[in-house]
Amino acid sequence: MKLLATAAAAAALVFVAQGAQAGATFDAIKAKGFVQCGMNGGVGGFGAPDAKGEMKGIDVDLCRAVAAAMFGDANKVKHTPLTAQQRFTALQSGEVDLLARNTTQTLTRDASLGLIGAGVNYYDGQGFMVTKKLGVKSAKELNGATVCVQPGTTTELNLADYFRANKMTFKPVVIEKLDEVVGAYASGRCDVYTTDISGLASTRATQLPNADDHIILPEVISKEPLGPLVRQGDDTWLVVVRWTLNAMIEAEEYGITSANVDEMLKSDNPNIKRILGVTPGGGKALGLDEKWAYNIIKQVGNYGESFERNVGKGSALKLDRGVNALWTNGGLMYAWPIR
């Protein structure tokens, strides 16, 4: 059972030897030669095995990018699929080095779990999906509805808040496993299925028999900045993860892609020179090779490439860039400058 794994991870906190110094995580990862990455094993587009059994997704790409920055090889990653309940305990106890599992950054998680967010790789929001034949056009019409929801997320909280704020009532049906909760929705046990909109799109595209029978209601009831988290206590490691994400976004902004990165080495643009390590300094400051960002872009691609291939038009999910477009295109993706 899930509980057992959660209990085991909690037990790790009870038993592991004391002591964690600054730089310890970074050094330990360097020494063992790979990044242990906690991710979602079942949400297509974020982290799920493809037909060949290889993990694919926007979160998986981030893990691979971190490995490329650390070791110059994007394949030096080991994936640990985690449930929503296991994820924080797994990171706290050191079972994983990095948690990239479509996880919302919140105050509680930053302040009381001993974790720290390293950026946002997908701006999401919670929404509702209903069957078309229900005839509902807005979430405001959902008074009295039965709502299927997975536990162990901020989802339950947002759901209750939204109905309370709009003076409506609902009955939750809380089921732990994604397959089962989707099954309960598909069988009509619930009128509504709620989770992050990217998750709804993923479920509709990959898990429901007829995608056209379901609509995602227009209301977005929460802000869900999804992003990677690391343990507190090793800022060196935090900085590597944060700047890996920044490098991917920055690369898109400057038009550097996995296809043209070698040509870009010859660019005269001082920003591109700094990003790709032609002008040295950045890599050394991070404790990495000067080619760190080059390796990320060459082996994994920039943020836009990763988005399109995993959740965008090139994927089954067919999500618009929306708020995840670059700031130059009116979106929220605004990388900190690499200098």
Added chain:
Amino acid sequence: MADPRVNGGQSAPPRRLSWNDPDVRSVVYQVVAVALVGIVGWFLVSNTLHNLSTRNISTGFDFLSRESGFAIGESPIAFGPENTYARAILVGILNTIRIAVIGVILATILGTIIGIARLSKNWLVAKIAMIYVEVIRNVPLLLQLFFWYALITETLPGPRQAINVMPGVFMSNRGIKVPAPTEHFAFDLAAIGFMLAFVLIFIMVNLAKKRQDATGKAFPVYRGGLALLIGMPLLGWLIGGAPWELDVPKLQGFNFVGGATLTPEFAALLFGLVLYTAGFIAEVVRSGIQAVNYGQWEAASALGLSRSQTLRLIVLPQSLRVIIPPMTSQYLNLTKNSSLAVAIGYPDIVSIANTTLNQTGQAIEGIMIIMAVYLSISLSISLFMNWYNKHIALVER
């Protein structure tokens, strides 16, 4: 007088602390054992606290008094997102106790019937009981729960096409809706009458026993008990003015409102647990009956008792001694298996504690609560069953 052979007729020498003295040795061993357990316990607690604090993870049970912010699908007491985590956990405990108590009662009744059926002289009845036991015992419970849940949610229609079984009763994939009594004094009186009936039955059984001991005349306790169980609530209802208004469920918007509900989650969990545990209880009952010497049957029939009288008055009371200890294990299993509820969405303690520990991030505290709850419930069942076991044990003279 001490036996002079033991120490040569002299008074015992003063005791000295010697390793050769078994009393001294046992005291030393016990002190060492207690100290070891204490040190390991202290190490675990202090190490955990240290690890948690160095990782900036907050600890303690302060979160219990904070607003929970989530809703719970079914609850025996009023609950909303504005209530505290402590109340949410109380709801979980009550839901677990509810499924455990109803499950244990139904599983005992069903299991006893099937156990007796396995010993039936009727070939067909015995074989059906045997097949039931073998099939149910050998399929994992989780699968059975999924089966029942899927059966209920997939085969029953949606609420708008609900099957109207009889006036006021609707079956749909939202559960079985039945009319419920409205808030009225008369229904409270009826409930009190129902409870009083149990007290009266207890008195009646004692009186009937005394009378039979004294005069040999039997009193129809079963019919009398049934009459009390029906009569007393009826009397309460009549005294209260015999109101007829019922809260009948009616379709409104997405779902039925009003009335009482048996939800698919509760129903599936109850079916699964009862049918599964009954398979084991049937075997316990069968072995208990077979453990009673066949001579008891023959002696009873020589006295002119019918087969069912023999079973009820002679064999079952004696087999209880064999049945109760393994039965206790089955009750404990049923209670603990109810934690599988999380798989089909019944809000038991595990489900609610999971949500709590995830929203607050306090995994160790959450799991400690779950363990404490199951430990308390299981120990209570054990204590009760051990007391009952003593109560029915053979009194040796």
